[in-house]
Amino acid sequence: MIALLSKSLRGRHARRRLAVAGVAACTLLVIVIASAFRSVQTAMSSYAGQTGVDLWVAPNEADNLIRGSTITFIPLTALEPIRAIPGVAAADPVLEAFLPVQLPGARDPLRRLTLLTIGYRQPDGLGGPPGYASGRPPRAPDEIALDRAAAFRLGVGIGDAVEIGGFKVKIAGLTTGTNILATQFVFTSFDAAAAAGGLTGQAAFILIKLSPGANRESVIGAVEGKFPGLRAYTRAYFVAANAREVTAGFVPLMALIAGLGMGAAAVLIGLLILSVVDERRADLAVVIAMGMGTGAAGGGVLAQAAAISLKGTLIGAALSVALKLALDAFLPTIPLRLFPADIMLIALLFILAGLGSAVVPVLRLKAVDPLEAFRA
């Protein structure tokens, strides 16, 4: 009964399609924002949570990658004593700094990128790139691995030369999972990063790999006991701290945009349903006169709202997948990470918003007088 009533209440095709398109656009907007956030979160986590690293040693308070490049550094003299701690299988320094990267000899400052430069012990030290799109790990001091999106922005590829902090280097590999939207990662040798950043004798982090069966807590205690100005964070903690840093900056804006998007979709659906109820008042009067309860009639109206929300949301979700594929192929500077759970949550919220928007039209049904059926 509700399905038939809902069908009978379909509005004009053009207006209905516009409403569905509006909901789809709003859904797409929210999914894109959420996916961009996820992309940044994933990039930070994939680097911070890379396998092989059990502990991140950092100066006090520098418990994430953002702070690691802005707060005090660790003197390299701490490296050997840390390597000597029982239970430490390997320890490598990592230098992190925002450095200018440009094509050799480029004069235009607008063609210059400021990238998050990671200096690590090439070729297989801890803290290297989390994954490659193409190419190979850099092996020589004048080789680098550059994020795929940064390479796209600079218009360079494997084998091409770029300048980092004034030093000319060659691209050996293009990395993935290293685009944090505002900037990207570039991986150089530790010494090259130190020279380019003027940070000789210092490290941002010391990464530790534990021996099999080593007691993690005792290693942490030993590091912090030897160096009171340093903290040793577990990988899980360090990943969570990075996620927190990203979330703190991103989520309020994302929530605002998502709220505005859902509000716009709800207004669109509400307006359409309200106009349908007003236009089809005579038909509603007929079914109420025939004995349909206003509850069931309201169900028909809600079903209409749900159908528009669902259709718009599904189209929006499908468009987001298409957009992601298109961006990956043609504009990798905008990374999107689509998570089915996120899409389902967004779809659910949009459907709820659509249903909520139908409350006013449903309340209007009470004003429909079945006697209007005789006057129609």
Added chain:
Amino acid sequence: MKPLILEGISQTRGRGARAVKVLHDVSMAVEPGEFVLLQGPSGAGKTTVLSVAGGILTPNAGSVELGGRRLHSGSPSRDRRHRAGTVGFVFQRCNLLPHLTVWENILLMGQIAGREAEDIRRGAEDLLRRVGIDNLRDRFPRELSGGEEQRAAVVRALIHRPAIVLADEPTGSLDGRAGQAVIEILAEIARTFQSAVVVATHDLRIAAFASRIVRIEDGRILS
């Protein structure tokens, strides 16, 4: 059991100084299978009588007994469910829902009345054949002529085998021939199914089909 008993019905429209009494102490009863013509000029109160009889309008005074149940004395939702199963309406302008096919319009009424799907399907096929539009079941109302549309409306009114059919000027928007055909169908089906029919009209040509004519003027039953 009489399908309809109205006793001492009075109805006022408006309030205070603007109040107009539209029905004065109206009483009438309808027998099963009876075809009653409620005749009178425009504004006489015919539609108001149908509205009260159908349980859509609550009278200011008097009682309505519809299909053996006294209305307005208990739960409104029970009244609504009762009249959904007891009354069939035929309106002057058919009022088929424009975005549903003939079949879906009939199906919807059957569902409102709480009939089983199979029951509705069989009944609809039978009624559509009887009224001669079984080939039009998948058409939308806009694709039908006025007469075809009104026949579909008659099927919709009868799909749940109501105890009484209330028809408000069912020939009002039809030419003479189409109007007569609709009334013939209504009379024949009512006779077959023993449904009472009350037709409000000022069309005197229908009188030949009526088993009884009730004249109403200025809200009063004259005969």
